[in-house]
Structures are given as structure tokens and as C-alpha cells.
Amino acid sequence: MSAFVELDKVSLAYRGASGEVLALRDTSLKVAKGEFAAVVGPSGCGKSTLMKLVTGLVAPTAGTVGVAGARVTGPVKLAGMAFQNPSLLPWRSVIDNVLLPLEIVEPHRGRFRAERKRYAAAAGALLGTVGLDGFGHRFPWELSGGMQQRVSLCRALIHEPALLMLDEPFAALDAFTREELWCVLRDLWQKIGFTVILVTHDLREAAFLADTIHVMSARPGRIVATRRVDLARPRDLSVCFEPAFVDIVHDLRGRIAEVRQG
């Protein structure tokens, strides 16, 4: 099985004002096509850096990054991204926010003006699948945090990217909303089948959503453990109370505690 995303002994040093900061050292990671991968690790270990490397926003100091069989040398152009902060554009309506990637990515960019109606319909349908039917013409500030995060997910997915990069997208939400959005993401992933890399601090989130969970060490980060989650799909929220699930979470918690000890 050839990997869709592959990091091979990647190191990355940031040049800061007070000398170099080694964020990642000899990190290797493989994610198969269509796989849902989660990355967990202590704060500041380089998880966000890992996301930037995979999307080509920063170049590795050493090692190679490959996506879809090609070596990454610049921004990959096929990734959708969402962050903890929904970062919607307040002057655009919800639907125009969702449409933003289509105004940039080829081949949509060239047809955008001509086929705006069709694209808007697609965006409306996507908003429907995340439970935002009829909110297209509202503005971001009229939405709750959870709803904004749903819009942000739609924006990340509207151009049907092969790769979805999520950096703690649900971290700022309350527990109920967060679990609701787990299900939204699960359903989208099951329906569309993109590859996901999800960075999270929430071990239950990782265990509930992912096929594989990668544990990173403290800075300089590298992957110290990889654990498969073999819970049956489709998973229901009630899976969180099954012994197998609880075992996984405990196991992960132990490993994180270990790497934090150093």
C-alpha cells in the first residue's frame, strides 16, 4: 500500500529572533489514501508545524515530504484546511465564505463567474449536510461559534479536496457542540472519502474519529507511537462507553504522560 501522505525523516528548524528552534526532528509518518489519521501530543511539540509541512506552507530543513505520490516543494493546492479559529470573512455572507476556495482553485476559478449558480447550489447543499440549511445568506457574526466552525468545515471541503487538514478545529467548543461536530465530520468523511489529518488535544476525539492515532514526543517533536483504532464503522457516540474505546483512551493517555516526562 503506497502512502498518500508521506513524511520521511523530516526535520524543521525555525529561525527565530533568539536563535534556532528545532520544532521537528526526524519525523516519519505515513497516511494512506482515504485514511482518517489523528495526531496527538503535548502542547508546542510541533503539530501545527507538521500541518504546514504537509501542505507545503513551510519547507523542511531536512528530509522529504510527499503528497499524492509527488514531492512537496510548494503549497500543495489540493488541501482543505480548518483551524481552531473559524476565521471567516465578516464582510461575506455564509455562502460566499464557503465559495471562497472556488474563486482561487483551478479549474473552478476560471468558471466561477459563469457557473456561479451551480456552485452556490453545491455550497447550499453542503451547508445542508452540516445542519445549516437556510443560513446561506446570514453573516458570520450572526452565527454561534459551533455554527461558524461548521461553515469553516464547509469552506475546507467545497472544492472536494483529496486531503483535509484539521488543526484542533473543535477545541474552542463546548462538549455537546463538539460531539455533534464529531458526528458531522464522521458523516462527511464517510460520504465523501477524503484523507484526513486531524490534530487534537482530545484523546476521545481522536479515538472516536480516527483509523490511526499518532503520538508525538515533546519538542523537538517526532512520532513515538502509532496506534490503530479497530472499532467497527460506522461508529455511534455510544461507542465512547465501550471497554475497547476506554482502553484505547487510557493507553494513549499513558503514552502522552510518558512523553511529557521526557
Place this chain on the structure above:
Amino acid sequence: MTSTLERLSPWLFTIGLFVAWELVCRLAKVDPFIMPAPSQVFLAVGQYWRPLLRHSGVTLWTTMAGFALAVAFGVALGLVVGWSRAIYRGIYPVMIGFNSIPKVAVVPILVVWFGIGEIPAILTAFLISFFPIVVNVATGLATMEPELEDVLRALGARKMDIMLKVGIPRAQPYLFGSLKVAITLAFVGAVVSETIAANAGLGFLMVQAGSNFQMPLVFAGLLGLAVEGIAMYAVFAAIERRMTRWAFRSSMSAGT
């Protein structure tokens, strides 16, 4: 009830100020040559309304012309400065240095170059008012959320795309916020230049009236300046509210 009071309070306050001024002048028997009472000032307005109107028109025109130049130049320079950190760093000290020169000091140079008249007034208005526009536009561009930039760059967006889709709309509340400051500055610049080197305009009128010892007319000119200044500020504050309604509603606010 409170809202009516709130709406009326600027008027009440202004009228109160004039009444107090009138009372002080009458009770203390202030020499009208030192400080005319409002009643005398309004009398002068009635008497000289033609020249007042004509000179106000000149000041309005020089202010607006200088301001228009400042907007065109300020927006362009702001976009360039906000575009790249290197340009920002290079140009910033020069701009700070330039901005800290009192513009009155430049008027004599302008007079040597262009002679006495409207052009020094227009240029002084321009020079004094472009700075806040540049700084605000550049700030709007430079404070873009890095995550948003990441989202767009990961889609293959070029710098130009990011500017057009995010930077420029985002800079708009900063721009419109700066316009109401810039217009008042342009007004100050125009009047300063008129008092030194002009043959028309409210500043010129006041200097003339002063040298003829027509103090009520000097104060009438002052009143004209205040009315014109408030009117221009109000117009641009209203434009700001209209153009950037989203910024007032969402948490992001201009100038912070």
C-alpha cells in the same frame, strides 16, 4: 426618554456654550474689540454673509482637492507598504520623519515654488492628511490573520489573490476610519496655508479682518471654520458607517 435627551444633548450643549459666552461678555463688560459676544458675531455673519460664503467655498475646494490627492496617494502607498514587510521596514522611518515635520514650515517652500494662491493650500492639505491614510491601510493589510492566509495559500493562492480577496476588503474599515481624521487634518492644512500665503479662503479672510480690527468678522470666520469642519467630519463618519457596516457588527473593529 433618555434617547431623546441623548439626541438633543449636543444641541443643548452648543446653545448653552453660546449663552454662557454671551453672559460672560455682557456681565463682565468685555470690550467687543477683545472678544465680541455671540450676538455681535452673528450680526457680523448676517452682515458679511456673501464674502463669508465665497471664502468658505474656496477653503472647501482647496481642502477637498488636497484631500482627494491624499486619498489617491495614501491608498496606493498604503497598499504597497502593506504588501511586503521589507518595503514596510524600509519606508517607515522616512514616513515618520516626514510626518513629524510641522507642515507650517513647508508652506514658505511651497510659496517659492508655486507662488501665493490655491496651490500651496491644496498641497499643504495633501501633505498633512495622507499619513493617517497610509498607516491605516497598511495596518489593515498587515494584521490579516495568519491562519486565513494559510488556508488560502494551501489552495495555491498567489499574493495578489490574497490581497484582492482578503487584504483589501479587510483594510476598508481602517481606510474609512482614517478618512474622517484625514479630512479634518486636510482642513487644518488648507487654513494654515491660507493664513500665510493666499488671496482667498477663510484663513485669508480672518487675517484681513484682523488687520482691519474687525473682530466680529474674525470670529464669524472662526464660526464658519467650525461649521465647515463639523460638516466634513460628519459626512465622512456617515460614509464610514455606511461602507463598513459589517465591521461595526462583527467583533473586528477598525483602528485597533
